[in-house]
Amino acid sequence: MNGTIAPGPTGRPLVGSLFDWRRTPAEFLLRLQRDHGEVVRMKLGPYLVHLVTEPDAVHRVLVGNHHNYDRGKLYDQFKLVMGTGLLTTDGPAWRSHRRAVQPLFLNRAIGAILPNVIESTHQMLDRWEVAAARGEPVDLIGEMLQLTLVTLSRSLFGYDPGAAVAEMKRTVDAGIELMFTHGLLSEQLPEWIPNARNRQIRATRRFFDRLVDDIRSNHHRTGQGQLVELMETARDPVDGRAWTDREIRDELLTVYLAGHETTAAAACWALYALSGHRWAAEELTAEVDQVLAGRAPTLADTERLTYTGQVIQEALRLYPPIWTFPRGVVADDELAGRHVPAGSSILISPLVSHRNPRIWDNPDAFDPARFAGDAARRLPRLSYLPFGGGPRMCVGNLMALLELKVIVALVSQRFQLQTVPGDFVRYGHSVISLRPQGRLLVTPKPRVGAAA
Numbered sequence: 182m183n184g185t186i187a188p189g190p191t192g193r194p195l196v197g198s199l200f201d202w203r204r205t206p207a208e209f210l211l212r213l214q215r216d217h218g219e220v221v222r223m224k225l226g227p228y229l230v231h232l233v234t235e236p237d238a239v240h241r242v243l244v245g246n247h248h249n250y251d252r253g254k255l256y257d258q259f260k261l262v263m264g265t266g267l268l269t270t271d272g273p274a275w276r277s278h279r280r281a282v283q284p285l286f287l288n289r290a291i292g293a294i295l296p297n298v299i300e301s302t303h304q305m306l307d308r309w310e311v312a313a314a315r316g317e318p319v320d321l322i323g324e325m326l327q328l329t330l331v332t333l334s335r336s337l338f339g340y341d342p343g344a345a346v347a348e349m350k351r352t353v354d355a356g357i358e359l360m361f362t363h364g365l366l367s368e369q370l371p372e373w374i375p376n377a378r379n380r381q382i383r384a385t386r387r388f389f390d391r392l393v394d395d396i397r398s399n400h401h402r403t404g405q406g407q408l409v410e411l412m413e414t415a416r417d418p419v420d421g422r423a424w425t426d427r428e429i430r431d432e433l434l435t436v437y438l439a440g441h442e443t444t445a446a447a448a449c450w451a452l453y454a455l456s457g458h459r460w461a462a463e464e465l466t467a468e469v470d471q472v473l474a475g476r477a478p479t480l481a482d483t484e485r486l487t488y489t490g491q492v493i494q495e496a497l498r499l500y501p502p503i504w505t506f507p508r509g510v511v512a513d514d515e516l517a518g519r520h521v522p523a524g525s526s527i528l529i530s531p532l533v534s535h536r537n538p539r540i541w542d543n544p545d546a547f548d549p550a551r552f553a554g555d556a557a558r559r560l561p562r563l564s565y566l567p568f569g570g571g572p573r574m575c576v577g578n579l580m581a582l583l584e585l586k587v588i589v590a591l592v593s594q595r596f597q598l599q600t601v602p603g604d605f606v607r608y609g610h611s612v613i614s615l616r617p618q619g620r621l622l623v624t625p626k627p628r629v630g631a632a633a
């Protein structure tokens with residue numbers, strides 16, 4: 182295999198660029214593209230890693246030569262609490278599971294989530310009325326995390342978390358945090374050592390085991406929960422066996438963990454962007470008022486909310502919740518003329534690709550017009566990839582886009598949001614999803630004469 186060695190940072194002996202990565206991972210990756218180009222070689226501790234943002238090279242990894250790129254070592258950490266599900270497997274096991282759940286996520290099926298999303302969003306907005314009457318701010322990221330947890334539970338699992346939602350939110354957050362390695366010694370210790378981290382891993386797993394038991398028994402009792410039904414009745418295409426309890430547990434949790442925080446972060450960033458760009462908020466509100474005339478949206482309405490869709494696409498460009506994801510290199514390959522050796526890792530980064538000044542004019546500016554008409558089709562393939570690409574593209578992407586449209590439209594129908602001065606947003610220090618650090622406070626101002 183030919184190809185030259187890619188440029189990259191020198192790093193320090195033994196650790197390479199690990200400390201830069203740990204300090205501000207997103208900013209570090211953005212710097213790499215700026216200083217070294219679109220295929221960058223670095224050492225992160227013991228790992229040889231290439232950051233790849235050159236669009237044809239990204240296409241080769243995710244589509245053209247995808248058989249040569251597996252989940253790799255960096256995805257293993259996800260198995261810690263989630264187990265072995267769609268996100269973490271490869272080969273025939275992944276293929277048969279993906280085929281089994283896919284029908285629920287197709288265009289013709291996702292409309293079924295609409296009543297749940299509308300009801301849950303209105304319940305949240307009713308609480309915001311109370312906060313608004315008292316002149317109190319709300320924490321946008323906290324609110325969105327709770328909302329998407331509830332909609333996901335109700336829509337896919339037929340399960341209403343009710344009063345347990347706060348504990349669920351905490352445990353899901355803790356689970357996500359545990360899956361992210363910080364390069365600490367405590368993360369290398371065997372699981373039987375009773376240190377704080379290992380105790381938390383066990384407690385989180387116990388909580389998730391109980392949650393899955395509850396969801397399944399609720400399904401057996403009520404028949405609710407289409408995704409549970411698909412998993413309970415799935416058969417292996419080769420030997421016809423049913424999924425084991427373990428497989429069902431791991432896939433249920435995978436969908437919870439992959440689908441909830443990502444959608445919450447995206448909704449939060451879209452509303453945050455609108456709060457800071459009044460002209461965009463006004464154009465969006467005018468569209469919502471015109472299309473919905475104060476009603477909740479039907480599926481047909483959502484297709485007519487085109488500017489709302491552009492705002493969401495632009496928010497996903499500037500703040501892609503899955504801001505980076507890895508692959509392992511199976512055999513030596515060449516990407517954009519650079520050699521990538523077998524056994525090393527690749528980082529694909531929607532965040533860095535979406536801020537590539539060679540592709541995007543003024544990449545740091547919020548400008549929904551970038552997605553007007555068919556402008557996005559003229560972009561180089563895979564230069565815009567908030568949901569990844571190729572066979573492993575996000576299974577929930579259509580569902581997420583629909584949910585986001587409905588949330589943003591319903592919020593804008595009833596409220597104008599103002600970011601609380603002094604409460605600032607930092608991103609780039611995130612764990613799994615790119616999300617604001619701590620709280621993001623906004624004051625909801627009811628729109629005069631808006632429909633409830």
Ligand code: HEM
Nearest residue numbers: 267268439440443444447503506568569573575576577581
């Ligand atoms: C704005 C919201 C979302 C974003 C930005 C997002 C992003 C992504 C990305 C980038 C991947 C590909 C990872 C890779 O190739 O390694 C992915 C995979 C996945 N996502 Fe999403 N996602 C979102 C919402 C959802 C939802 C709502 C669900 C389910 C209800 C979901 C379930 C999954 C699953 C199961 C996978 C693994 C697919 C596979 O490998 O076959 N995601 N997501």
